[in-house]
Amino acid sequence: MGTQKLNADVIVIGAGIVGCSAALHLAEAGISTLVLEKGEISGEASGVNMGGLGGAGWGKSPSLQEHLTMGSLDIFKRLQNELGYDLEFRQSGSFTAIHNEAQYAYAKKQVLEGQNNGFNLELMSSYEAKALEPELSLDMLGYVYSRFRGQADPLKTTRAFGQAAIQAGATIETGTEVTAMKPQNKAWKLETNKGSYESGVVVFAAGAWSKSLGNMVGVEIPIEPIIGQMWATEPLPPRVFGTIGSFESRFHWSENLYAGMGYPPELTHSGSQRLTRHLYGRQRKSGEIIFGGDRRNVGFNKTIEGSGIDVNKGHATEILPLLIDLPIATTWSGLMPFSMDGNPIIGRVPHNENLFVATGLASSGFGRGPGAGMLIADLVAKGIAHPVLHESDLARFAN
Ligand SMILES: Cc1cc2nc3c(=O)[nH]c(=O)nc-3n(C[C@H](O)[C@H](O)[C@H](O)COP(=O)(O)OP(=O)(O)OC[C@H]3O[C@@H](n4cnc5c(N)ncnc54)[C@H](O)[C@@H]3O)c2cc1C
Structure with a gap:
């Protein structure tokens, strides 16, 4: 049978x-x-x-x-x-970029609260951060450095x-x-x-x-499936050591909770309308620099939305200017389990x-x-x- x-x-x-x-x-x-x-x-x-x-x-x-x-x-x-097991695991630390005064005030409050609660977070000037992560832009207002964060394949x-x-x-x-x-x-x-x-x-x-x-x-x-999409450059020699993010989305979501809207919180889009830009990335051991960030609620659909990749690359390039000369070599996507x-x-x-x-x-x-x-x-x-x-x-x- x-x-x-x-x-x-x-x-x-x-x-x-x-x-x-x-x-x-x-x-x-x-x-x-x-x-x-x-x-x-x-x-x-x-x-x-x-x-x-x-x-x-x-x-x-x-x-x-x-x-x-x-x-x-x-x-x-x-x-x-x-x-x-070789996981390509490293406790590399992470840098979260601060783009403007409003984000800076919010980041400073978050870091101070975190430190008071015993967490390891540091607010750095761009000048200080660049000494640890040389490709970071000096045009940011600063970076939050989190030394416990890491990466793995x-x-x-x-x-x-x-x-x-x-x-x-x-x-x-x-x-x-x-x-x-x-x-x-x-x-x-x-x-x-x-x-x-x-x-x-x-x-x-x-x-x-x-x-x-x-x-x-x-x-x-x-649980709703939320599509996340990513892109990668061709491999290049080691240039980026920690993981890289941005405070833009965190600040936006702190002011706009989107609770009770019938979809999970902390998305980058409502339908096809962009609400904020989210960013995360790193350089793989094999050399590609990879980034992603968008979170869209479009069901069990893994189709990549090209304009979102362009927005994401623009965002990443503001923080890591070396990306301007590096074309996108590949893209991919996956479905994340978001609860309501x-x-x-x-x-x-x-x-x-x-x-x-x-x-x-x-x-x-x-x-x-x-x-x-x-x-x-x-x-x-x-x-x-x-x-x-x-x-x-x-x-x-x-x-
Ligand atoms: C583009 C992208 C970037 C991300 N970046 C990060 C990041 O940097 N850091 C981070 O921490 N997280 C990140 N995430 C989120 C992270 O990948 C997920 O939260 C995590 O992988 C979820 O793991 P899981 O085991 O719950 O689900 P999954 O990895 O989806 O595993 C669930 C498994 O269940 C199987 N399954 C489902 N239904 C059935 C069934 N009926 N019978 C048998 N098998 C079934 C599926 O085939 C699947 O293999 C990212 C996700 C995406 C898509």
Whole structure:
């Protein structure tokens, strides 16, 4: 009948960075784990992102954000330095450009508040910043330097998490799409294009596709796919060392919350209208300088919008003038999982026995995914939620 039964304790749906990290930590806890992935390991957002890692320290009273950013940083270090995987991981620091007086006042307030709360952030003049990152423009009003931030190659990294999970005893089946699921005899029965599977516990780690998994069990998981698009130059010798961003979007979103508009917060567009310019980029080890930033709500559509690439290149060139002479060699895109309030969804699925979800990491899920996978694995293994997970409870959307 084409029916296949695998007796895994836990089935994780999705082999992006979140699912692979969850599988690694579940397997290391001695739990038999099977990952079902409709495409390839790292075939979606986790393999095509910019590769920037966040974090400004643990601060005086760490919240979920610190557990995700700094917790993930520890896992990146462990995978590369202890387990020996080449992630192209570097704790390179990051520079966020300040374009005008209004942004400067906001950035200064943010840095002072951050420092008072124990975070490692520094407001630098352009002159000081250029001494650390020589290609930065002196025409900016200044830069926020964040020394804990880093970078890694997304494809190498996510595949390494998959390999490490397999090494620890997990199984990953690619080309296997979960199409339906239902509870059966205190277990879950999953239907796929390759037959059915059963497990005691299921973890949803399906990124932008999480809502459709929720629909299979009658649960609303308010995640929208948000397209992000990027471009790269041809390879060139090392010129850019940290990750590079801009304060423009952060300042705009601080003044315009766009809450309750029927789409997630912190997007660059409303329909086809541009609201702000967002920017992130770095130079890969292979030499290409890569940048992206736009976040548009256009459904499961990965078509690149060319004028957005031009705006993004203009923005990047204001900060790194060397880009003016470097043509765009390639472009690509991917779908980010944004929740309707912009915050992660990590925890138990209410009213469903042994069903868990880890998603909603939005535009910073590469840097925060390893921590999210570890927190959900810990909850599944011990049955007790880490206190910070009250912030990411799916139940907050019920009303
Ligand atoms: C252009 C771009 C730039 C970005 N830049 C950064 C950055 O610099 N730093 C950063 O931290 N983050 C960045 N992000 C965001 C980051 O990539 C995502 O937040 C993160 O990869 C999400 O990981 P995930 O595991 O939740 O989802 P995904 O990587 O999308 O993985 C989910 C997996 O689930 C699988 N799946 C879905 N449905 C099913 C099903 N029914 N059955 C089986 N499998 C299924 C999918 O095929 C997919 O492989 C960027 C994203 C984009 C698109």
